[in-house]
Amino acid sequence: MSIIQVLFFALSAFAIGSAIMVLVSKNPIHSVLWLILVFFAISGHYILLNAQFLAIVNIIVYAGAIMVLFLFVIMLINIKKDSEPQKQFLVKLLGVVAGGSFLTLLVALVKQTAQIQGRTLLMKDGVIGLIHPLGKALFNDYVVPFEISSVLFLSAMVGAVIIGKK
Amino acid sequence: MPIQYYIYLCLALFSIGVIGVLTRRNAIVVFMCIELMLNAVNLLLVAFSKMFHSYALAQNATSTTGIDAQIFVFFIMVVAAAEVSVGLAIIVMMYRNTHSVDINFLNRLKN
Numbered sequence: 001m002s003i004i005q006v007l008f009f010a011l012s013a014f015a016i017g018s019a020i021m022v023l024v025s026k027n028p029i030h031s032v033l034w035l036i037l038v039f040f041a042i043s044g045h046y047i048l049l050n051a052q053f054l055a056i057v058n059i060i061v062y063a064g065a066i067m068v069l070f071l072f073v074i075m076l077i078n079i080k081k082d083s084e085p086q087k088q089f090l091v092k093l094l095g096v097v098a099g100g101s102f103l104t105l106l107v108a109l110v111k112q113t114a115q116i117q118g119r120t121l122l123m124k125d126g127v128i129g130l131i132h133p134l135g136k137a138l139f140n141d142y143v144v145p146f147e148i149s150s151v152l153f154l155s156a157m158v159g160a161v162i163i164g165k166k
Numbered sequence: 167m168p169i170q171y172y173i174y175l176c177l178a179l180f181s182i183g184v185i186g187v188l189t190r191r192n193a194i195v196v197f198m199c200i201e202l203m204l205n206a207v208n209l210l211l212v213a214f215s216k217m218f219h220s221y222a223l224a225q226n227a228t229s230t231t232g233i234d235a236q237i238f239v240f241f242i243m244v245v246a247a248a249e250v251s252v253g254l255a256i257i258v259m260m261y262r263n264t265h266s267v268d269i270n271f272l273n274r275l276k277n
Contacts, residue, residue: 008167012175019182019202028194035198038179042205051212054239058208061243066201066250073254074194077261095188103181110173119169121213122220128233129212137233138240149244156248163255 004123007048015041032070039063049121051129172213179206193257193267197250204246211235211242 018037025031039062046055110116127133138146179202186199215235222231257267264271 004167008171012171015175016178016182019179022195022198022202023182023186023190028192031195031198035202038202039205042209045209046212049212049216051216051236054208054212054236057240057243058205061247062201062205066247069250069254070194070198073258077258077267092189096185098188099181099185102184103177106177106181107174110170110177116169116173119217120220121167121169121172121216122223123167123216126216126219126223128215128219128230129236133230133233134236134240137230137237141234142237142241145241149241152245152248156251160251160255163252163259166259 004048007044011041011044011048015045028074029071032067032074035070036063036067039067046129048123049129050124050126053129053131053134169213169217172210176206176210176213179203179209191268191270193260193269193272196269197253197257201246201250204242208239208242211239 015038018034018041021034022031022038025034039058043055043058043063046052046058183199183203183206186202187196190196190199212235215232217232218235219229219232222229260272261267
């Protein structure tokens, strides 16, 4: 096994294990911390795919900004550790069965699909994940969506302030 | 690396997110599971972009095929940040009204 395969499997196991820990943690703060670890694992995958810009943005935006926002809200509303009412065992079991069936169905579908058989990824080469080509594409072909997303941010900010002040 | 490995990883992460939405009652944890699903889709978009990029590089050495998927991931992150700010504001407002973040309080959408 090459070093890339070792890194891929290690990061995948790390991501899936942390994602499961997000679900089984009783304390929401622990869930947030495990989710930050999932995001770091996904950033590692981006680096493995040579998508360096997205790796850094993922850490800054998700692990840095969004998760800190979650932590702020959890600390603001001061949830007690065991005040969360649990769903009934049957409902939980049905949820796991439904999610597992979904996973099984899609895995079977992927196994059958002919178009992706034998297709491989370019792992650590290629320039499309670097800042220079991404910036050129963003400010040439995607400049209108870029401006619209700034309007979206403004409206989200106004909406959050209005909802929060009520 | 075959594309199937990345598809299976992303399906596993997405399904964990689905199971979380179905089994947890804390609105904040449900919201975090939605973020997990968004990230699984982002990783799959980047994986497919590198798959098509490797295919296009065989024809043309200076091709930038596949860069659109990475721009899409960037915009998904933008939309997710906006969504989180509004969603958390709604959760805080809900906590102020009901003193709970249990999603079963919201199942009738009235009172």
